[in-house]
Amino acid sequence: MNKNLPKWVDLGLIPLLTLALAFAVSGLVVLSIGQDPIEVVKVMIQGAFNPFGIGHTLYFTTNFIFTGLAVAVAFHARLFNIGGEGQAGLAGVGVAIVMLSYDWPHWSIALVVGVMAAMAFGAAWAAIPAYLQAKRGSHIVITTIMFNLIATALIGYLLVGPMQAEGSLPESPGFPAAAALPSMHVILGWFGIEFDKFAPANISFFLALIAALLVWILIWKTRLGYEMRAFGHSEKAAVYAGISPMKITMIAMLISGALSGMMAVNTVQGEAERLVLGAVEGAGFIGIAVALMGRSHPVGVLLAAFLFGILTQGGAELQFSLGIPAQMITVIQALIIMFTGSLENLVRIPMEKIFIRAGKGAS
Amino acid sequence: MMDFLTNDLLQLSDSAVRFATPLLLACLAGLYSERAGIFDIGLEGKMLVAAFAAGAFSAIAGMPASEGGWEMGAWSVWVGLGAAIIASIMFSMIHAFASITLRGNQLISGVAINFFAAGITVLIGQYWFKMGGQTPQLREGQRFEPITLPFAESLKDVPVLGDIYYQLISGHNIIVYMGFAIVALTWWVLYRTRFGLRMRAVGENPGAVDTAGISVVKLRYSALIITGILCGLAGAYLSLGTAAAGFGKDMTAGRGFIALAALIFAKWKPITAMWATLLFGMLEAIGNKYQTLDLGFIVLPGQFMQALPYILTVVILAGFVGKAIPPKAGGEPYVKER
Numbered sequence: 001m002n003k004n005l006p007k008w009v010d011l012g013l014i015p016l017l018t019l020a021l022a023f024a025v026s027g028l029v030v031l032s033i034g035q036d037p038i039e040v041v042k043v044m045i046q047g048a049f050n051p052f053g054i055g056h057t058l059y060f061t062t063n064f065i066f067t068g069l070a071v072a073v074a075f076h077a078r079l080f081n082i083g084g085e086g087q088a089g090l091a092g093v094g095v096a097i098v099m100l101s102y103d104w105p106h107w108s109i110a111l112v113v114g115v116m117a118a119m120a121f122g123a124a125w126a127a128i129p130a131y132l133q134a135k136r137g138s139h140i141v142i143t144t145i146m147f148n149l150i151a152t153a154l155i156g157y158l159l160v161g162p163m164q165a166e167g168s169l170p171e172s173p174g175f176p177a178a179a180a181l182p183s184m185h186v187i188l189g190w191f192g193i194e195f196d197k198f199a200p201a202n203i204s205f206f207l208a209l210i211a212a213l214l215v216w217i218l219i220w221k222t223r224l225g226y227e228m229r230a231f232g233h234s235e236k237a238a239v240y241a242g243i244s245p246m247k248i249t250m251i252a253m254l255i256s257g258a259l260s261g262m263m264a265v266n267t268v269q270g271e272a273e274r275l276v277l278g279a280v281e282g283a284g285f286i287g288i289a290v291a292l293m294g295r296s297h298p299v300g301v302l303l304a305a306f307l308f309g310i311l312t313q314g315g316a317e318l319q320f321s322l323g324i325p326a327q328m329i330t331v332i333q334a335l336i337i338m339f340t341g342s343l344e345n346l347v348r349i350p351m352e353k354i355f356i357r358a359g360k361g362a363s
Numbered sequence: 364m365m366d367f368l369t370n371d372l373l374q375l376s377d378s379a380v381r382f383a384t385p386l387l388l389a390c391l392a393g394l395y396s397e398r399a400g401i402f403d404i405g406l407e408g409k410m411l412v413a414a415f416a417a418g419a420f421s422a423i424a425g426m427p428a429s430e431g432g433w434e435m436g437a438w439s440v441w442v443g444l445g446a447a448i449i450a451s452i453m454f455s456m457i458h459a460f461a462s463i464t465l466r467g468n469q470l471i472s473g474v475a476i477n478f479f480a481a482g483i484t485v486l487i488g489q490y491w492f493k494m495g496g497q498t499p500q501l502r503e504g505q506r507f508e509p510i511t512l513p514f515a516e517s518l519k520d521v522p523v524l525g526d527i528y529y530q531l532i533s534g535h536n537i538i539v540y541m542g543f544a545i546v547a548l549t550w551w552v553l554y555r556t557r558f559g560l561r562m563r564a565v566g567e568n569p570g571a572v573d574t575a576g577i578s579v580v581k582l583r584y585s586a587l588i589i590t591g592i593l594c595g596l597a598g599a600y601l602s603l604g605t606a607a608a609g610f611g612k613d614m615t616a617g618r619g620f621i622a623l624a625a626l627i628f629a630k631w632k633p634i635t636a637m638w639a640t641l642l643f644g645m646l647e648a649i650g651n652k653y654q655t656l657d658l659g660f661i662v663l664p665g666q667f668m669q670a671l672p673y674i675l676t677v678v679i680l681a682g683f684v685g686k687a688i689p690p691k692a693g694g695e696p697y698v699k700e701r
Contacts, residue, residue, distance in 0.1 A: 029483070033490040080470055128677075138680035139689070141404065141470050142627065145620055146673040146680075153670035161664065288474060325489050325496060330482030334475045342461040342472035349465075 004356050011295060015340060017347045019293065022339040026332045035324060047317020048310040055184060055199020056316070059271065060283075061309030062201065063263045065208035067287025068305050069215050070259035072296035076219055077252035078232040083129060083144030084260040085284030086151030087122040091261030092268040093158060094121030096275035099175040110179035111203070114269045115262065122261015123254040125151065130253030134246045140253075148284070159277055172275040181270045204266035208305075211259060212298040218255070219298075228252055260284060282330075286312075289333050292341045308333070373530045375648050380531065381605070382651075383644025384539045385410065385597045389622035390629070390636045391542075391549055392593035398553070398631060399586035400566035400692040401462050404473035406594060407619025408480030409454045413447035413598025415484035418498035418610030419491060420446035421603055425505040437504040443603050448595030454480065455591030456584075463583050466696030477619070485612050496612040498602070507536035507604040538600045545593070549633040562586055566690035569697040579697050597622075624676035631690065643672045 027037040048057045067084045074081035094117040104110040129143035156170070165173040184201035188194070219225040231238040231248045239245060267279050286308055293307070294300025315329035339346070389406045396403040421443025426432020435442060454476055461472040485496035492498055515533035518525040553559040561582055565572045569579045601618075602610045621643055628642075629635035649656065650668030657663075 029486065033486050082470075082474065132677070132681050136681050138677070138682070142623070143677055143680055145404070146624065146677050149617055149620060149673045150670045150677075153666040153673075156669075157664050157666035285474070285478070288471075292471070325485050327482040327485040327496070330478050331486060332482075334478035334482060337471060337478065338457075338461070338475035342467035342469070342475060343465060345465040345467055 005352060006355060009351055009355055014344070014347055014351055015293065015295060015300075017351075018339045018344055019336065021343075021347070022332070022335040025335050025339075029331055029335075030324075030328075033324070035322060040318060040322065040324070040328075043317055043321055044310070044314025047321075048314040051196055052199070053313050053317065055196045055201045057306075057309045057313040058184065058201040058205055059199065059266065059309075060312040061306050062205045062208045062266045063283040064286050064290050064305035064308045065212060065302060066259050066263040066266070067283050068290030068294060068301040069211055069287075069298065070256045071287045071291035072294065072298070072301055073215060073219070073228075073259060074252055074256040075291055075296045076225075076232050077228040077248055078235075079130075079133070079249065079252055079256070080141050081126065081144055081253065081256045081260075082141055082288065083126060083147050083257070083284070084287045085280050085282070086144070086148035087125045087257040087260035088263045088280045088284050089148075089151045089155050090125040091118040091122040091264035092275050092279045093155060093163075094118055094261070095264045095268045096163065096172045096175075099179055099269060100173060103176050104179040107179055107181055110176075110269070111181060111265070114179075114181075114265050115207070118261040118264045118269075119258035120261075122259070122264070123257040126253045126257025126260070127250070130250050130257075133253075134249035155275075156277065159275065163275065165274070170277045175269065175273045179269070180273060181265075183270075200271040202266065202270035204262075204270045207262065207265065209302075211262060212302055215259075216298040224251065260287070286333060289337045289340075293336055373526060375645065375652060377531050377534075378648040378651065379641060379645040380535065380539060381644070382647040383640045384535075384542045384604075385600045385618055386622045386625055386640040386643055387542045387546070387637060388538075388593050388597035388600065389619055390625045390640050391545055391633065392590045392597065393623055393626045394549065394631055394633060394636060395562070395586045395593070396590040397626065397693055398566045398690055399562050399583045400569060400690055400695070400697070401458070401583055401587060402469040402473065402694045403458065403590060404470060404623060405454070405458055405476035405619075406597075406622050407615050407617070408473075408477035409451045409591065409594035410598040410601070410619050411477075411480040411484055411613070411615045412454055413451040413595040414601040414614055415480075415488060415498070415598075415610045416450035417443040417447035417599035418501065418602035419443075419488065421501055421505045422492075422499045422609070425502065426499075439505045440507055440603055443505070444596075444599045447599035447603075448592050451595035451598060452588060452591030455587045455594065459584050459587040462696065463580055463587075466698065469694050469696075481613060484610070488610065488612075498610040501603065501608040505603075506608050507538060507600075509534045509536055510540070536600075536604045538596060538604050541596065542600075543637070545596075546633050546637045553633060558582075558585075563690075566692055569692050570700075573697070573699060579699075583697075621672050624672050627689075628676055628679050630688070646671050 030037045030040050047053050067088065070084050071081055095114050098113050098117040099110065125147060129140050129147055132138040132143055133140040159170040159172065163172045165171055181202045181204065184199055184205065185195045185197045187203060219229065227243045228248055230241065231243055231245065235245060263283055268275055272279065290301055290304040290308055293304040311329050311332055315326050318324040318328055319326050389410055393403050393406050421439045424433045424435040424442035425439035428434050458472050458476055461467040462469040488496045488498060512533035515529045519529045553563065561572060561577055565579055565582045573579050601607065601614055607614065625636060625639040625643055629639040646668055650665050654665050655662055656668065
């Protein structure tokens with residue numbers, strides 16, 4: 001279908017128009033709860049970019065880059081991984097287990113084992129739905145939803161049982177102090193740049209950027225990435241070309257799960273330095289919106305993740321200064337998923353009419 | 364032993380019926396949609412928005428005029444129910460427009476609807492009532508009361524059967540009885556009416572239905588209106604028919620997904636759906652009554668009972684215990700041939 005559309009329309013104009021529609025409807029929602037949309041935008045931008053806010057914005061952005069890339073990689077193989085929430089949750093358990101099992105002497109070693117644990121646990125939680133999809137044809141959307149809910153119960157059990165610290169709070173003991181990851185304040189300090197000392201953003205932000213680069217290389221520069229895209233375009237053709245559906249489904253989902261899991265390095269190891277209940281806070285689901293908006297391209301994902309970082313931090317500010325519940329962000333997120341995902345044809349069909357007619361006229 | 368049977372088991376079954384009712388209604392809602400070939404993972408969102416509309420409008424309808432209410436007394440609860448159904452149908456029509464008319468991705472549409480409901484209910488709730496997203500506590504006339512069936516009081520002392528009739532069958536509110544009646548109705552519609560036949564056909568082979576000169580679009584829209592009505596009932600039950608007596612933020616708490624699980628578990632069949640939701644209702648009742656479950660050889664934590672419906676669904680989906688085969692055309696937009 002999009003063969004007929006110029007590239008700038010397909011990858012530029014349509015996403016921008018759908019996004020504009022999503023924001024326009026969000027504006028109507030703001031009006032309907034008796035607030036001024038202009039004022040809301042001002043407060044959000046101010047809240048997301050002030051010296052205190054930016055550290056939080058980048059922290060949230062880091063989460064969304066990981067979960068967005070996770071959904072995007074699976075999308076390329078035409079797999080819809082809704083399980084980011086559970087995969088990131090279990091990765092948090094993995095990070096907590098290795099952090100608490102040894103008195104790590106230095107953050108650099110702790111970072112390496114933390115990353116390995118997060119990726120392994122995230123991938124493992126994605127492995128069963130992937131296997132069932134590939135081998136038994138169980139619909140991966142349903143199984144990953146079920147695995148999210150099972151993860152919630154499992155983590156709930158661990159944090160009031162085997163992993164609970166002394167006291168009554170549902171959380172694990174704190175990690176060794178030497179394992180604490182360098183914060184953005186420390187890292188930028190090495191280069192003589194001032195940054196808010198208490199900001200939660202940490203070294204994981206740079207890991208997220210590296211992950212985006214690696215995903216780009218994987219999808220567009222490797223044989224495996226080519227096979228994944230071929231499988232995503234047409235399973236039949238891919239099988240005919242000798243690509244194993246089992247192998248592609250497993251690998252795509254394991255990479256996807258590992259990427260979701262990586263956000264635990266940012267939240268559990270980098271920020272909370274212990275495992276708490278609800279550590280993922282919906283970031284797994286926001287990854288869906290990020291991947292859709294970013295057209296499953298790493299650059300698009302980076303931009304969309306940053307936008308959602310701004311929205312999340314700006315949303316916290318909305319609650320603080322205007323008393324609008326933080327659920328405003330959930331609504332905007334839903335509208336972005338709706339307009340860039342399921343209602344995209346609302347924009348695409350008219351665009352095709354305009355540009356295909358124009359194209360025919362020219363030739 | 365007799366004591367266990369008459370007291371604990373009856374009590375558990377009684378709460379199982381209560382827990383099963385919203386699952387059953389949502390499950391039947393999903394059945395209509397999926398049998399017509401439209402995946403619906405947005406049951407949760409539709410239930411949630413219905414629960415909110417029910418709680419909010421029943422409260423407003425019953426408020427004194429001095430507080431901006433409509434003073435409708437005993438009619439309030441029905442205003443709430445009507446609002447729930449309308450809200451849920453509206454959400455269902457967004458899904459229909461995206462999936463049928465625009466041929467968009469049905470799964471993504473469902474995800475969006477769930478988030479939209481989770482957000483908008485709290486935003487509007489806070490704006491209207493300023494109670495942190497909750498709606499006011501509902502009083503008499505604003506909620507559904509238990510109904511004592513005929514002769515329940517007089518048969519109470521008859522051993523076993525009287526107990527069952529009095530404790531288990533009598534004493535629920537109207538939506539519970541509606542739920543079970545709708546099971547029978549759905550079976551009849553699905554297998555004994557022309558509409559049901561066509562609906563099942565459109566979920567399996569829309570091309571054939573189209574060739575027969577029947578509108579695929581109309582059939583699918585009708586199915587999704589029914590889905591909206593049933594999710595409306597399911598949501599209204601949560602805020603008007605339980606001890607909650609009002610809407611609370613995220614009060615569906617994953618029930619839409621358990622209903623979806625039950626639908627798969629039941630292989631998209633109405634009578635089986637009833638048994639599946641009763642089973643899941645029983646699991647919830649057990650998890651609610653016992654913090655941990657000591658089976659003698661193993662002690663199960665409460666969280667295990669919470670996760671069991673999901674685990675069972677994965678097992679069923681994996682095809683180790685009977686195979687769940689969904690309607691063939693599910694999830695695929697229908698494009699008319701030219």
